[in-house]
Amino acid sequence: MRTAERELMARLPEGALMQRAAAGLAATCAELLGRVYGSRVVLLIGSGDNGGDALYAGARLARRGAGVTAVLLAPDRTHPGGLAALRRAGGAVTSGVPADGAGAAPRAVEELIGRADLVVDGIVGIGGKGGLRPDAAPLAALLRDSRAVVVAVDLPSGVEADTGEVLGEAVRADLTVTFGTHKPGLLIDPAREYAGSVRLVDIGLTLPAEAGLEALQHADVAARLPLPGAASDKYRRGVVGIAAGSARYPGAAVLAVSGALRGGAGAVRYVGPAGDAVIARFPETLVSDGGPARAGRVQAWVVGPGAGDDASAVAEVLAADVPVLVDADGLRLADRAAVRARTAPTLMTPHAGEAAALLGVPRETVEASRLSSARELARRYGATVLLKGATTLVADADGGPVRVNPTGTAWLATAGSGDVLSGLAGSLLAAGLSPLDAGSVAAYLHGLAGRFAADGAPAGAHDVAEALPEAWRDVRV
Ligand SMILES: NC(=O)C1=CN([C@@H]2O[C@H](COP(=O)(O)OP(=O)(O)OC[C@H]3O[C@@H](n4cnc5c(N)ncnc54)[C@H](O)[C@@H]3O)[C@@H](O)[C@H]2O)[C@@H](O)CC1
Numbered sequence: 462m463r464t465a466e467r468e469l470m471a472r473l474p475e476g477a478l479m480q481r482a483a484a485g486l487a488a489t490c491a492e493l494l495g496r497v498y499g500s501r502v503v504l505l506i507g508s509g510d511n512g513g514d515a516l517y518a519g520a521r522l523a524r525r526g527a528g529v530t531a532v533l534l535a536p537d538r539t540h541p542g543g544l545a546a547l548r549r550a551g552g553a554v555t556s557g558v559p560a561d562g563a564g565a566a567p568r569a570v571e572e573l574i575g576r577a578d579l580v581v582d583g584i585v586g587i588g589g590k591g592g593l594r595p596d597a598a599p600l601a602a603l604l605r606d607s608r609a610v611v612v613a614v615d616l617p618s619g620v621e622a623d624t625g626e627v628l629g630e631a632v633r634a635d636l637t638v639t640f641g642t643h644k645p646g647l648l649i650d651p652a653r654e655y656a657g658s659v660r661l662v663d664i665g666l667t668l669p670a671e672a673g674l675e676a677l678q679h680a681d682v683a684a685r686l687p688l689p690g691a692a693s694d695k696y697r698r699g700v701v702g703i704a705a706g707s708a709r710y711p712g713a714a715v716l717a718v719s720g721a722l723r724g725g726a727g728a729v730r731y732v733g734p735a736g737d738a739v740i741a742r743f744p745e746t747l748v749s750d751g752g753p754a755r756a757g758r759v760q761a762w763v764v765g766p767g768a769g770d771d772a773s774a775v776a777e778v779l780a781a782d783v784p785v786l787v788d789a790d791g792l793r794l795a796d797r798a799a800v801r802a803r804t805a806p807t808l809m810t811p812h813a814g815e816a817a818a819l820l821g822v823p824r825e826t827v828e829a830s831r832l833s834s835a836r837e838l839a840r841r842y843g844a845t846v847l848l849k850g851a852t853t854l855v856a857d858a859d860g861g862p863v864r865v866n867p868t869g870t871a872w873l874a875t876a877g878s879g880d881v882l883s884g885l886a887g888s889l890l891a892a893g894l895s896p897l898d899a900g901s902v903a904a905y906l907h908g909l910a911g912r913f914a915a916d917g918a919p920a921g922a923h924d925v926a927e928a929l930p931e932a933w934r935d936v937r938v
């Protein structure tokens with residue numbers, strides 16, 4: 462953002478970029494207000510350009526008849542052009558500095574926010590670090606109790622733009638208007654939850670071709686889906702082997718197979734103690750006796766869901782010279798040196814708890830810093846890592862952009878939905894996708910299927926699997 466901004470600013474008249482940002486911000490605020498004339502708008506203004514955007518947008522709303530008051534957190538370091546524009550448009554200005562430097566916001570500010578229809582958060586944007594400072598923190602608390610719509614400028618103030626971490630107090634917005642491109646903090650939890658809905662305003666930047674973080678969209682997924690053609694047969698489409706389930710957890714095998722059957726492989730081979738349960742539900746499955754080493758040829762393996770304590774199956778799969786997905790119990794049972802020593806690709810799919818165990822840190826640490834956790838795991842194991850949870854990330858073994866999954870729903874937090882995901886991703890691996898593509902396409906389809914299956918009500922993991930064909934059709938339209 463900084464580089465792209467500098468390049469464009471050098472070519473444009475001074476302030477033009479900020480005007481573009483402010484115009485987009487004001488238009489969104491006007492849309493939210495419905496009727497601008499007579500509405501009550503409060504601007505929370507920090508000391509940087511983020512406050513400048515908010516002030517110019519406030520001036521535009523004031524010219525359309527809104528009652529606009531700017532609350533200044535740094536009265537002597539406020540963006541001068543923005544402040545002058547607001548004053549010219551008839552806006553009011555007050556200080557937001559707490560009387561004792563921290564603690565509570567001035568009483569007048571509390572009243573303003575209490576009466577406001579809309580509050581614009583221009584405290585801090587990409588220039589912020591380390592949570593809101595003590596002088597700004599009380600405002601975030603006031604917003605939580607207010608009935609006003611909260612619109613964040615560029616980012617909810619206080620979240621880490623580059624990582625999605627939240628290191629202290631931060632503003633919770635209903636909507637964030639962001640400029641130029643999405644910042645990682647808008648896409649990765651916990652910060653993502655603070656942003657509310659996100660609207661992107663194009664300010665004409667030319668962005669670098671490769672970003673540190675990328676999200677697939679429908680067309681990207683459609684372009685990666687394996688489709689059968691005239692020359693296809695079941696073997697050429699790829700055979701995926703599922704080594705999952707145990708006497709205690711036969712259902713995990715059934716669910717992994719249910720995902721694998723909807724992932725594009727031409728055949729699904731199952732090895733393990735749950736063959737009867739698998740066949741009863743999915744008669745098309747090729748069930749083999751004996752361990753993975755004695756099963757017929759496959760183009761990719763999935764090992765681990767519901768595997769209990771069967772370490773030998775995990776070891777046999779890791780020794781295979783084909784792409785391998787390791788999930789659930791497999792992550793615990795896998796010999797770490799054997800994972801690192803593999804030459805064919807490995808895709809690991811931990812949730813936060815499993816990732817924490819692999820990294821030797823508390824689960825909370827992984828949840829608070831998903832991006833660095835996924836990158837670190839990928840680096841340590843020389844594997845592609847799909848970190849599951851509120852935000853699913855896929856980090857490749859050799860670095861490069863991390864993929865963040867934009868689909869999904871919290872309804873997916875249901876027992877067995879991870880088994881469906883691993884079968885699906887394994888099937889895509891067998892069909893020839895790279896681990897990065899297989900993981901990110903699987904997460905995308907799984908997230909969409911979760912939304913279709915749940916649609917506002919609880920859904921079981923098998924419902925998610927059954928909604929996968931609908932997800933395929935949706936991305937291919
Ligand atoms: N440069 C440009 O022309 C453009 C910039 N844009 C806006 O400019 C923003 C970046 O502006 P700046 O670089 O001035 O930085 P910011 O306005 O994001 O923040 C910098 C100021 O915030 C204070 N600050 C830092 N951390 C804080 C914290 N934790 N709590 C409270 N205050 C804190 C700092 O003292 C500093 O003065 C973007 O987010 C975007 O909103 C847009 O107008 C697009 C064009």
Ligand SMILES: Nc1ncnc2c1ncn2[C@@H]1O[C@H](COP(=O)(O)OP(=O)(O)O)[C@@H](O)[C@H]1O
Nearest residue numbers: 812849850851870871873874876877878879880
């Ligand atoms: N809060 C959440 N929001 C969105 N998706 C979630 C959330 N919690 C879990 N998920 C998704 O649900 C699935 C759960 O998988 P997992 O934790 O392996 O459960 P299980 O082992 O029971 O199958 C993953 O795809 C994960 O990304």
Ligand SMILES: [K+]
Nearest residue numbers: 582585614618
């Ligand atoms: K902000």
